Amino acid sequence: MTATTQERSLIARLSGARETGLVLIILALFLIMSVASEHFLTWPNMRAMAMAFSVEAIVVVGMTILLISGGIDLSVGSVTALAMVVAGLLFLAGVNPWVAALIAIALCAGIGAIMGFFVTVVGLHHFIVTLAAMVIARGLCLLGTGGRPLGLYDLPDGFKWIGIGSVGVIPVAIVIFVLVVVVFDFLLRRTTAFRLVYYTGSNEKAAAYSGIRTKRVIFLTTVLCSTLCGVAGVIYMARFGSAQPTFGVGMELNVIAAAVIGGASLSGGKGSILGAILGAVLLSLVSSSLALLNVSVYWQDIIRGSILLAAVTFDHYLVKRQAAGGRA
């Protein structure tokens, strides 16, 4: 194959990729913001924007994989808060913060397992099970704290490092986020085990008939999503030096929106980690840009919603064109 042919092949692959539309939209916003604000295209601003979305994007990864398998998790905000509260309470009780963090993450995995049990064994729908879990987890947060935020200012610097430290010039939280994304994107794209997630989400019955243990897939993706909430909760705790029982209210909407904007289907079988992360980047980019430009707070929601609607419409149009081109 000649170099020119390789280049053409690469361009064809890129133009055919599901994420290309989102990349174009994000680049366009970058271009507009670079002109609109001299402070936009600076390293401190890029760092601040990346810090703003990186931890929530870890939850987006879990949600995307769950959505692909055909599930959904409304409890992510509450479970993230529960991880903060449990780790915080254990730390205040004298437990080593790393051990406390691991216990909190394990507890979140346990909540995922309980939800997975109700979905796969009892046969209830993800929506209602995770809705119940959302309420219960929030209740546990309030019960554990008496409704009061936990002050964790005395967390050791070594632990706070995961929330506010840096590796060179790169914040640790971003390093963790990138690792999570790279690992799960690779697994989802390249491994047989994770391809089962797509098969299960596309058509659970057909997948089951073909020998895939679909219930196990759904169970494990539910556990994975909750576990990543635990990871996010621990990083948030390290960043803010507090554990708030009301933290993460409404997070599920942001997380699901990012995944869906990135191409995940609410009916399962479709989606990618890269697309979902681009969705999260787009959401964060819009929010940061409005703040950077000091747009009136009374206009921000209208502008944010309009930009997102325009972006998704444009992306939808591009995908349709790609599909039509593929058939031609």
Added chain:
Amino acid sequence: MSYFKSLILSGASAIAILGAAPAAQAEGGLRCEPGETYVMNVMVMGHPYWVPVFEGFKQAAEALGCEAVFSGTPDYDITKQIASFEQDLVKSPKGILLHPMQADPFIDPINRAIDSGISVTTFAADSPKSKRTAYITSDNLAEAAFAAEEIVRTVGDSAEYAVLENPGQSNHDLRVTALIAYMEKNYPNMKLVGRQATNQDTNAAFTATSAMLQANPDLAAIWIPEAGSAEGAVAAMKAAGKKLMIIHADITPTTLEEIKAGNIHMALNPNQGIQGFVGFMNTFLGAHPGLIDPFNDYKASGFNPMQIPFVDNGFAVITKDNAESFVLETYMEGRG
């Protein structure tokens, strides 16, 4: 400078409460009947703000030999709070100290309570068109003016400042709009360069403050009407490696620690205990209108003579010098 602002009571209420007490005690009237119950009804019951308020409420109840009950809804939902209020009415308490989530939806429920002989006082948020007999709150205008003066005192009268806000919650709105208006009127060279809605969300405040710090390299001060967003703002300031004068209302354990460490300049905190104590007293007085025979037309017009339109519970100024006194856990341990 004094770091503790003294309790301010409006003249009318101070006279009503302090003046009425000795006469009533002499008659043996300032005392509950056995089983006489008063309820404190709120939204988002788990919110830590209510804890010291209810402690004050309970202390007043104990002093007068009354029963005190905490009630409301765990949700931020007006319909659920109204339902909880109406369930309280079913139990026929003598009075209810109410934090109405919204003013007008509570007019009918409050009026029904009053008509059935249950005293209702509002606190921290009001339903002014209802028949409630008293309203106790912090003076948000005074808080905003104090914060504005402190900002100018610290960064000068020709600097850049920003605000975070929580649109839709009246006391938070007032704290923000009043500070901006005060600056415009008294310090026209103070430039408002950032105004972002973060809705008490720490992470949203982190994002917004990060962006404002990048967009405005000369940003000198930020005013925040609540503490959750202040946690995000101070984290953003640290992440950006910049110096910013952060001043906010209310407190959390983390903002207290940041005040002690010098990362947050100051917090203004309503005197919650006084709010609960005086709130109870007003509710009690509203339930015992016979304690007073005022010089007005109440007999002819048929309204409750124990009307106290507004009580200001004052606010505390918290700096690194006195922050230790505001650790809620320590206070609660002391309360047993």
